[in-house]
Amino acid sequence: MADFSTTVKDIGDVSVIYLNxxxxxxxxxxxxxxxxELINKNRYSIVVNFEELAYISSAGLGxxxxxxxxxxxxxxxxxxxxxxxKVYNIFDLLGFPLLYEIYKSEDEAINKFKSLK
Amino acid sequence: xxxxxxxxxxxxxxxxxxxxSSIRNFIREFAEEIGIAGNEVGNIILAVDEACTNIIKHAYxxxxxxxxxxxxxxxxxxxxxxxxxxxxxxKPEQIPDPDLQKYxxxxxxxxxxxxxxxxxxDEVEYVSVPGKYNQVSLSKKFxxxx
Numbered sequence: 001m002a003d004f005s006t007t008v009k010d011i012g013d014v015s016v017i018y019l020n021x022x023x024x025x026x027x028x029x030x031x032x033x034x035x036x037e038l039i040n041k042n043r044y045s046i047v048v049n050f051e052e053l054a055y056i057s058s059a060g061l062g063x064x065x066x067x068x069x070x071x072x073x074x075x076x077x078x079x080x081x082x083x084x085x086k087v088y089n090i091f092d093l094l095g096f097p098l099l100y101e102i103y104k105s106e107d108e109a110i111n112k113f114k115s116l117k
Numbered sequence: 118x119x120x121x122x123x124x125x126x127x128x129x130x131x132x133x134x135x136x137x138s139s140i141r142n143f144i145r146e147f148a149e150e151i152g153i154a155g156n157e158v159g160n161i162i163l164a165v166d167e168a169c170t171n172i173i174k175h176a177y178x179x180x181x182x183x184x185x186x187x188x189x190x191x192x193x194x195x196x197x198x199x200x201x202x203x204x205x206x207x208k209p210e211q212i213p214d215p216d217l218q219k220y221x222x223x224x225x226x227x228x229x230x231x232x233x234x235x236x237x238x239d240e241v242e243y244v245s246v247p248g249k250y251n252q253v254s255l256s257k258k259f260x261x262x263x
Binding site: 003022024025026055057058059061062086090093094 | 134137156233236
């Protein structure tokens with residue numbers, strides 16, 4: 001079994017999804033569920049913390065593409081933080097930094113939402 | 118005359134996404150045995166994961182009983198991975214390079230895996246015999262390796 005887990009924490013109006021382990025075609029549905037649940041609760045200010053993510057394939061990248069428009073239509077955003085170089089390189093290779101804000105720290109991403117208020 | 122290090126290994130798995138982690142481990146162990154480490158291994162593992170994910174989703178349409186045969190070969194400083202399936206045939210030339218802006222509008226992603234495979238490996242080659250089998254060959258050359 002691929003080793004992957006997520007934790008969701010609400011910090012004020014911002015929800016942070018913490019990723020842990022290996023995000024591939026097998027585990028991507030878990031992350032899809034996290035996004036669906038947040039959207040059902042009308043929580044559109046989302047930060048994804050990649051600090052403990054060891055691996056991502058295109059199936060994992062696809063999850064971010066699937067939800068970003070819906071979130072932005074509702075004046076929210078999905079901001080990405082604390083990626084290791086290996087994971088960042090894959091995002092970069094596919095041109096994701098043009099579509100997503102990527103921050104070095106979780107606080108920076110959360111504060112970005114707060115500064116919009 | 119210099120002796121050449123040459124090695125071959127094979128893995129057969131069912132077309133299920135929960136086998137992706139054992140496929141990745143299989144590649145990692147083989148790479149360690151032939152002395153390849155670091156980022157290069159990570160890139161090869163990702164390319165093989167993408168190829169197998171495409172087979173599971175597209176060749177076998179997520180049917181879990183299909184067969185995927187992975188053959189690894191290291192010879193003359195070249196790492197070659199042959200991946201064979203008996204699913205629906207595939208024409209890679211019909212898959213355009215990904216356009217993220219378009220995906221953004223359409224909310225769906227396609228072709229990212231193939232693009233990654235082509236970016237991460239030196240050669241990606243498809244052979245498809247409709248009604249019989251498909252085989253993708255991924256290879257990478259290691260100049261400084263034994």
